[in-house]
Structures are given as structure tokens and as C-alpha cells.
Amino acid sequence: MRVHETVMQWVTEELASGRLHIGDHLPGERTLAETLKVSRNSLREALRVLEALGALHTSTGTGPRSGTIVTAAPEQALSLALSLQLATRQVEPHDVLQVRLLLEAWAAGHSDPARGDWAPLERILDRMDDGAIEVEEFLRLDAEFHVRASRAADNPLISTLMDALRIAIFDHTLARAQRLPDWGATSARLRHEHREILDALRHGRGAEAAGLLEAHIRGYYLETSERSPADGHPVGAPEPGA
Structure with missing residues (x-):
């Protein structure tokens, strides 16, 4: 040993x-x-x-x-391992997408309004509404929103896994943002969808929030993959039978 x-x-x-x-x-x-x-x-x-x-x-x-x-911060080790796997292509971006869909939809479906930390989530969205915000900062806050929203479910392992995914989510969404012809229109749509997701979560409509999250995540990947043939895989495309 x-x-x-x-x-x-x-x-x-x-x-x-x-x-x-x-x-x-x-x-x-x-x-x-x-x-x-x-x-x-x-x-x-x-x-x-x-x-x-x-x-x-x-x-x-x-x-x-x-x-x-x-300190016992397992998300740090998990994030490092995931970053290495992405860098060496042992894990592909569409694998991250599938894990996100599983984790975030489950967390939303099992969320409890009493457990949600809603005020910080509101502040995140308010900062994202700033018209002068840079794309990089917007997407950093976007990743933070998704991680924090998952904590409304009573499962600390889900929260740890989402924390570990934070860097991967940020890095990949930022890379794909460069392909968009009209970031302003896309960011406006994302902000609107975030508000809908937050409203459903904080008012106990977990099943609705899960559906909104899935559409939100897939929508961004679909929008960017249409302009990224070099990827070789339509990252946001639904899986067969989905």
C-alpha cells in the first residue's frame, strides 16, 4: 500500500x-x-x-x-478525475450531458421547497440579468445556479457529484457559446428558462421543474451542436428511443 x-x-x-x-x-x-x-x-x-x-x-x-x-471535499478529487478523463477523451461531452440530465432531473423531481436556498439563487439570476455581463461570467453563474438548485433534493451525494461537474459544465458550455451567432438572444432565452425552473422548484412543482430542466439543458446543446459538425457527435441530440 x-x-x-x-x-x-x-x-x-x-x-x-x-x-x-x-x-x-x-x-x-x-x-x-x-x-x-x-x-x-x-x-x-x-x-x-x-x-x-x-x-x-x-x-x-x-x-x-x-x-x-x-476537509473531506470529495468533489475536488472527482472534478480532477473528470477533467483528466475529458482531456484524454475517455469521457466525451455527450457523456457529461447524459449524467447532467440524470442528476438534475432526479434532483428536481425529489426537491423539497423547504430545503431550497432560494435567496442566493435569486441573486445569481439577478446578476445574470446584467446586460453588461461577459459571456464567461454568465456561464460561470449558470453552472453555479444548476449546482445550487440540485441541493433542494435531500441527497448529499447528488450535490457532491454536481459540484464535481461544475467545472466541466462551465468549460463545455463556454466553448460551445463561441459558436452562437446571437449570444444576446440565447442568453435571454436561458435567463427566462432559469426563472421558470426556479419558480417551479420553490413552489413544489418538482415534476414540472424536472421537465423544464431537461428541455433547458438539451436545448442549449442542440442549439450549439447544429453549428459544430467538427464535434462528430450531435451532443444535444436525444438518444434513440428518447
Whole structure:
């Protein structure tokens, strides 16, 4: 077992037992190396790996936020893995589309108005209404809207997966936006659809919201894929039998 796996196993066991909690500091480097019977150099390398994966956060200096702290942010590791898979084409954009449709439609259909964080969602849409907003910022807020909207469902794993997809959603929608002849018309349509989705979610019309989300997501991909023959796959096209 590699050292970072040994450290992660120890952290996992400590969390499961209740001896360690998210936000707690790990023991000092010397103590932890002795506990795990690894060299301090190997331990440092392992901690760097786990920090990149979002499991830990390390800060130098003094004070309550210094040292190595358990963060347990799995979406960071999932996002990194997804970005690598997209870069190497092990996962294609249409695969992301299908996962989005599954996750977002399910989350909308199982949403609870009492769980929704509606005020921040309203503020996101208000910022997107700014006529001077750049395309990049608009689509960054668009991705944030979709991630936050999914949290109205009582399933933290869905929220984690949506957080992991955030960068992929932003990157791909931005790349496709360059192909649109009239961004103003498209953005106006997207803003209108977001308002409809939000209204349905906050008033408990989950099934309606799920349908609106599916049409909204497919609509953007269809609109951009019509102008992107180089993709080799009509990313927004419905699957056979859909």
C-alpha cells in the first residue's frame, strides 16, 4: 500500500470511529509518521497528494487554521478525475450531458421547497440579468445556479457529484457559446428558462421543474451542436428511443 493510501485509510478509520471530525487537525508530522510507521519525507509527499484530492488542507504559520486540517471535499478529487478523463477523451461531452440530465432531473423531481436556498439563487439570476455581463461570467453563474438548485433534493451525494461537474459544465458550455451567432438572444432565452425552473422548484412543482430542466439543458446543446459538425457527435441530440 502506498503511503498516501495508508494515511487516507488511517484518516477514514479515525473519522468513522468518531475520534476525528471534519475541521480537526491531524497530529504533528513527527507523531503521525511514528504512528503510521512511515518516514517523514514519505508522509509529506502523502499529505501533498491528499491535499490535491481535497481530503486535507495544509497551512503553514501559527493560529487555528495552521497545520493539517481534515476537509473531506470529495468533489475536488472527482472534478480532477473528470477533467483528466475529458482531456484524454475517455469521457466525451455527450457523456457529461447524459449524467447532467440524470442528476438534475432526479434532483428536481425529489426537491423539497423547504430545503431550497432560494435567496442566493435569486441573486445569481439577478446578476445574470446584467446586460453588461461577459459571456464567461454568465456561464460561470449558470453552472453555479444548476449546482445550487440540485441541493433542494435531500441527497448529499447528488450535490457532491454536481459540484464535481461544475467545472466541466462551465468549460463545455463556454466553448460551445463561441459558436452562437446571437449570444444576446440565447442568453435571454436561458435567463427566462432559469426563472421558470426556479419558480417551479420553490413552489413544489418538482415534476414540472424536472421537465423544464431537461428541455433547458438539451436545448442549449442542440442549439450549439447544429453549428459544430467538427464535434462528430450531435451532443444535444436525444438518444434513440428518447
